[in-house]
Amino acid sequence: MLRRRSDTLIFSVCLTLGCVAPASSQTALTRSGQDYPNKPIRVVTGEPGGATNFSARFIAQGIAGGLGQNIIVENRPSRLLGEYVARALPDGYTLLIAGGTFVMGPLLQTMPYDVERDFAPVSLATTSPSVLLVHPSVQVKSVKELIALAKAKTGGLNYASGGSGAASHLAAELFKSMANVDLVRINFKGNGPALNALMAGEVQMMFVSASAVAPHIKSGKLHALAVISAEPSALAPGLPTVAASGLPGYESASSQGVWVPARTSAAIINRVHQEVVRFLARPDAKEKLFSAGSEVVASSPEQFAKAIRTELVRMGKVIKDAGIKVD
DSSP states (O other), X not given: OHHHHHHXXXXXXXXXXXXXOOHHHHHHHHHHTTTOOXXXXXXXXXXXXXXXXHHHHHHHHHXXXXXXXXXXXXXXXXXXHHHHHHTSOSSSSEEEEEOHHHHHHHHHSOOSOOHHHHEEEEEEEEEEOEEEEEOTTSOOSSHHHHHHHHHHSTTOEEEEESSTTOHHHHHHHHHHHHHTOOEEEEEOSSHHHHHHHHHTTSSSEEEEEHHHHHHHHHHTSSEEEEEOSSSOOTTSTTOOBTGGGTOTTOOOOEEEEEEEETTOOHHHHHHHHHHHHHHHXXXXXXXXXXXXXXXXXXXXXXXXXXXXXHHHHHHHHHHHHHTOOOO
C-alpha cells in the first residue's frame, strides 16, 4: 500500500507540474534531434588570431539565432584541439571549426586522433586563397616560365616557408613534386619573417595568403604569378590559377570547416549544417568574410567528407615523399 500511494503521489505531481522524461527517452529525443538544442553550445577552435579564428567566431555568432541558443567560443592550442573535441560527447553541444593544420596534423606528427575516424564533417565553410609570388629580380611572367627557370638553374630556386608543415611549406612541396623541379626550402618562424625576406630579395619565391600581400603586389614590391586555388579568386583579381598557367591539376587551398564528434546523430548534423549554410549564404556574411580575406564555399557533409579524404591521400603522399615532420 505504501508503495502504491507513493507511485500515485508521484504520478499526480507529474500531471500537475510536468516531469523530466527518463534518461532513455531523453537519449532517444537527442538522437532524433527533436529537442536539440536545449542548452548553450560550445564552438572550439585554435589559437586566437588568423583566418580560422575569425571565421569560427563569426560563424558562431551567425548561427546562434537560428539555433536559439547562446554559443560560447573556446580557443584551444592546435596540438590539443583534435583530442579535446574527439573526447566530447557526440550530442551536438561541441562543434569544431578548424583548418588545414587540424586535418594535416596526423600526417605530420603523432596525434591522438584520426580525422576520419573521430569526427563527422558538417560543412566546408570558407577558403582563404593564396598566391604564388616571386621577387621582381626573378624575371619570369608565368608559372610555365618559372618551372622552366627552375629546371634550367643549377640547384633550382629557393622558396620561403613559414614553418614546417605550414600551408606555405606544403603548397611549395606539392608544386615541387608535380612540376618535377628542384626547390630549396628556406625556413622561417612564421609567414611574417618569410615575407620580409622575400621582399628583401633574400629568397626567390613563396606561397602566401592573397589578402596578406595585396598591397605589396600593387606597389610592385612583389610579383604575383598565379592563385593556387582550383578556381580564380576575386581576392586575387586578374590572376590565373597555377593549374591553368603551367601546371595542370595543381591545387592547394587553406580552408576552414565545421565538424562534430563521431557518432553524432544524422539529425543533429543536418540541423547544424542547415544553420551554417543558411548563414553563409547571406550576402552580408559573404561580404564580411571576403573583407577578412576568405571566400564562402559551403558544402554538404558528404561533399566535405569526400574532399577531406581526397586531400589526405594526395598530401599524404607529398608529405611522405618529402619526409616532412613536425617536432
